[in-house]
Amino acid sequence: MIAVRLGEIAHARSGDKGSGANIGVIAYTEAGYATIKSKVTVEAVVAFFAPLNPGEVRRYTLDNLGALNFVLTSVLAGGGSRSLRIDAQGKTLGQALLEMPLELEPAELALCRRPAREENAS
């Protein structure tokens, strides 16, 4: 097994939803989508963000985009209008989640990485 960060196999986008936030996690490949579906679970995300008191965490799957969408219902401690945090709007949560540590077999990792620029540029 190789220790990698989630960011090796997926990209992400986060933003605020009231006093909660959402984080979209998008796999680079089909194999990567299967991997994040099995490894980036609700339990894993709850444990990862526990210091921020994320509240209830819900996970939605978007097979058509090879993506997961997480809603962290109260992670922003009051939300954009009340939170005293420097990131009151959850803009950084996507980048933070990409730091989540994962363990993958070398062969699996090879199938999950971001394809070369020429292929993913549309």
Place this chain on the structure above:
Amino acid sequence: MASKITIGNAQGFWGDSPDAPANLLRQFPELDYLTLDYLAEVSLSILALQRSREPETGYARDFPEVLRSLMPLWKTGCKTRIVCNAGGLNPEACARACLKVLAEAGVSKTIGVVTGDNVLPLLQAEPGDALYRHWETGASVSTVIDRLMTANAYIGAPGVCEALDAGADIVLTGRVADPSLAVGIAMHAFGWRETDYEKLAAATVAGHVLECGTQACGGISTHWLDWPDPANMGFPYVELHADGAFTVTKPAGTGGAVNLETVKEQLLYEIGDPVNYLSPDCRVDFTALQLKPSGPNRVTVSGVAGFAPTDRYKVSATYRDGYWAQGALTIFGRDAVTKARRCGEIVLERLARAGYTYERHNIECLGANAVVAGVLPEPPLLETVLRISVADPRKEAIERFAKEIAPLVTSGPQGTTGYAGGRPKPTPVFAYWPCFVAKNQVHVQSRPIGPEGDTP
């Protein structure tokens, strides 16, 4: 009836690049419709404050200036029609300011205003109504009724459509749901009905991709460093077909990127349950749509599923919630984070001795992964920015806090610097109160406004 239209966005939020609208129209003069988004969740409370001091304000005052920047283009044949929510709490006053700009430039254009989103009187009349409960906490709006500042329904596309049907070149709205600006345009251009849910859903997704401006073109994307010419990042437009399929793209020669990665990220931006994306016009299912690259900086979206909307509008209300302030100092040297944290604690301790404890406070050591404090390990740092923030109902408590930062410049650790901004300023907090209102209680109106008053 058109078979294809183009809809652009050149303002993702109030404060976005003031040159963007004129730039986009210079880069792509054939654009049919330009949308501009000025309103965030609590923008209306700021407008309410302005209007309480000056009745002829309460709208996004940047917009008439943007309009002025478009005059040379309109004078030379540009026919782009504009749909924007710059009207804020006072679309009529915004229209009057725009008419002045048009008259000064000698340009003849028709303005339509869409009103009816203000539901503050409804909440004030029936504060016990279950629909007006805070949708996260369940609290009754009666608990903040004396501090309530604004309440606006996120109204839908039909008002925009009606204004365009009546011939408006510039449509000014208040709180319309962001994607509904594009949906209203599509209803007008293609003659779609309010029950064409699948098509309305497709236009809703197009509007959702457009509404944050450059975010559809590589702005705030994970691979931001990869995209070319970021200083010249393009604003997006869609080519929308009468069947609802659309292509996201940006003007040739602009920076950034429109590709599967950037479009997927923007599709997921600020959404919840992807099969239940609720707009005032329809319910959208994001899990059926298909993306396909269709050329350089072009992604085509098809197959959006849509269903009937609910019988209520989402409401964005705001209430006064005391004051807050933040102060910052830079700490450099060995054990910078430990020193900075101790400085923060000193400030709060001194204030407590002076008789001030705060409803809420926060100490952050920026640079030490403070944005997700506790989630990631703290690296050893030689340098950190200490940020202390407090909130309280008492303005004087916040003013007292503001005097307690500077003393650290001489009593704090060696390497304390960066106190250049002066004392922190107490800022009023306008807190967000999300709730609902029954659609049949809200009466959306669209009407033209001309130089002589209501009818041009």
